[in-house]
Structure formats: C-alpha cells, structure tokens
Amino acid sequence: MTVRIVTDSSCDLSADDIERHRITVVPLTIRFGDREFVDGRDLPAERFYEMMANSDRLPSTAAPAPGAFETAFRELAAGGADAIVCVNLSFALSATGESAQAAARSLTGEVDVRVVDSGKVSAGLGLMVKAAATAAEGGHSATEIETQLAELKDRVLIYGVLDTLENLKKGGRIGAAQALLGSALSIKPCLDLTSGTVQEAGKQRTRGKARAWLAKKATEVGELEHLAVAHGAADDIDSFVAGLGDTPARHPTTVTLIGPVVGTHAGPGVIALAMVPAT
Incomplete structure (x- = not known):
C-alpha cells in the first residue's frame, strides 16, 4: 500500500524536508489590507517579517478552501496513492482542518483520506508530519500511521x-x-x-x-x-x-x-x- 502525507503551510518545515519526504503542503493565505498572498509561494517568511515591520496594520490569515485540499488529494490518488493521511494544525486554532475534512468527505468511495487533528502548531506540527512521512516510507498503513500520530500527539x-x-x-x-x-x-x-x-x-x-x-x-x-x-x-x-x-x-x-x-x-x-x- 502506498500512503502519502499532506499537511498545511503552518507546519514550518524546510523545503528540504518537504522534498525529501514527498510531503504535499496546502497553503493558507495571508492578507495585508487589500493584498493577499499565498503562503510559501509568493510570500517567503523573511519577506513577511519585513512587511509586518513596515505595515501600520496587522496581517490576517485565511484557511485554504476545501477545493484546495480536494485538488491535492486527487492529484496524489492519480499518482498512485492508495491512502492519504492529512495532518493539520490544531483544529482549535484554525478552520483549516474543517476544510480538509470537507474535501475528504467529497472523495468518499474514491480514495481513502484520513484527516488528523495534530493539536499542534509550527514546529510541533512539523515533528508530527515528519513522523507520519517516515512511517509511510517504512510501509506502514494509514491506520497504523493514525495510531502512531495519536500517541505522538500526547507526547509533543x-x-x-x-x-x-x-x-x-x-x-x-x-x-x-x-x-x-x-x-x-x-x-x-x-x-x-x-x-x-x-x-x-x-x-x-x-x-x-x-x-x-x-x-x-x-x-x-x-x-x-x-x-x-x-x-x-x-x-x-x-x-x-x-x-x-x-x-x-x-x-x-x-x-x-x-x-x-x-x-x-x-x-x-x-x-x-x-x-x-x-x-
């Protein structure tokens, strides 16, 4: 079984980690007033802090639409994934997980998608995503990876x-x-x-x-x-x-x-x- 790992751009993983572990990252969007940026694509972190320092208004964030996750899930399924585990930032802090869940429901019967609430943010989420990717590389099933993440969530x-x-x-x-x-x-x-x-x-x-x-x-x-x-x-x-x-x-x-x-x-x-x- 081929299991692929999806997360969102709050994981703060390096580009090397994302490429090495073949992790798919669905980006959130950042808004500075009327200007909207896709996280990681047209707003690098270094540039973000420069903009925030020079702005009179604080930025805001928006969760990805369910369609962004659905597109990612479909592309992975088309590429040979038998199952997908999507690990998102804490559901208590963002609607991102809800978007992922909606996308997973829309694919019921087409591809096995498991959406996991990491209960973490930033580097904490990143640790869990890398653990899931390592398990997937080791041939673990989606169910096994879900169980491992539930245990790790309590430890991070x-x-x-x-x-x-x-x-x-x-x-x-x-x-x-x-x-x-x-x-x-x-x-x-x-x-x-x-x-x-x-x-x-x-x-x-x-x-x-x-x-x-x-x-x-x-x-x-x-x-x-x-x-x-x-x-x-x-x-x-x-x-x-x-x-x-x-x-x-x-x-x-x-x-x-x-x-x-x-x-x-x-x-x-x-x-x-x-x-x-x-x-």
Whole structure:
C-alpha cells in the first residue's frame, strides 16, 4: 500500500524536508489590507517579517478552501496513492482542518483520506508530519500511521515566549491567556501551546528572563527524542540556541523560521520549543 502525507503551510518545515519526504503542503493565505498572498509561494517568511515591520496594520490569515485540499488529494490518488493521511494544525486554532475534512468527505468511495487533528502548531506540527512521512516510507498503513500520530500527539510539548501580545490579541487567538492582557505592556508572555490552544504558562519582566524560562523547559523534561526551535525573525536566536548547551536529544536540534501563518498571530521575536520526551 502506498500512503502519502499532506499537511498545511503552518507546519514550518524546510523545503528540504518537504522534498525529501514527498510531503504535499496546502497553503493558507495571508492578507495585508487589500493584498493577499499565498503562503510559501509568493510570500517567503523573511519577506513577511519585513512587511509586518513596515505595515501600520496587522496581517490576517485565511484557511485554504476545501477545493484546495480536494485538488491535492486527487492529484496524489492519480499518482498512485492508495491512502492519504492529512495532518493539520490544531483544529482549535484554525478552520483549516474543517476544510480538509470537507474535501475528504467529497472523495468518499474514491480514495481513502484520513484527516488528523495534530493539536499542534509550527514546529510541533512539523515533528508530527515528519513522523507520519517516515512511517509511510517504512510501509506502514494509514491506520497504523493514525495510531502512531495519536500517541505522538500526547507526547509533543510546545512552549513559547512572545515579544508582544498585540498580534495574538487582535487575531483573536488569545484563548485562555486572557489574564495576560492586563499587564501586557510590562511583561514578556510565556505560553504553553501543548494542548493546541493558547494557555498562560508564566510572566517574565524581561526578554532575558523569558528566554531563561524557555531554556529551562528543555532541561526539565529530561532526555529528549526530538528538540525543535522555531522563531519569528528573532535577532537573538543564535545566542538563545547556544545557551541551550548540550540539551540531551537523540536527534540533532533543528532551528526553523516561523512562517507567516503562525507569525501573523505570534508576532515578531517569538521563540518556541517543540519537544518530544524520550521513551
């Protein structure tokens, strides 16, 4: 059985990973006022942060239409896929998964499509997508991959520190971190996104203390299977990564630039850690 993996552009995987694992990525769209861009196609992440820094208005995001997923599914089926596993960003944060589900329903009886709510964002989603692709390459069935993803979902931890709450507040994704708003001007928010929603995890007075808090999260977990660092064009990312030291992980630490989808809501300067504790 040939199983192919689909995801959306919030996964923040590198072009090399996408090509190496033959992952199909369905893009979201980014809007700056009246201008609309297709994520990853006509708006590279570096350009996005430049535009956001020079814009008086915050950007917004839009989920792909069901037709975009349907086209991707049909192309993979035509290319020989017996089954498709589509792993999307947290359903609690976006309608992207609903679009994928609608597309899957429209193909009932034509091709076996499984839509999975990763419950994660950015590098956390990326870790799950790569795991699914590796399993597919190893000959696992769609059902086996679904089971593996359900187990991995419970293990992936995501923590982040923001430089500003402005984007998260105006984008309507503040979630259970509402209490942070009252002191937004005087603190650096620390967030727990493990559940697929935005949860307050702490408050720090300075960016340095926020970075120390985040780095401590990596050491508190103990031995790690995977550790991924993601950031929103943070100018201090190199020193942060260097400060992690010899954090025990079975695989090399990856560092990725957060793309426009998550960057729109997290804002510039965000740093996040996605971790999988060793078993």
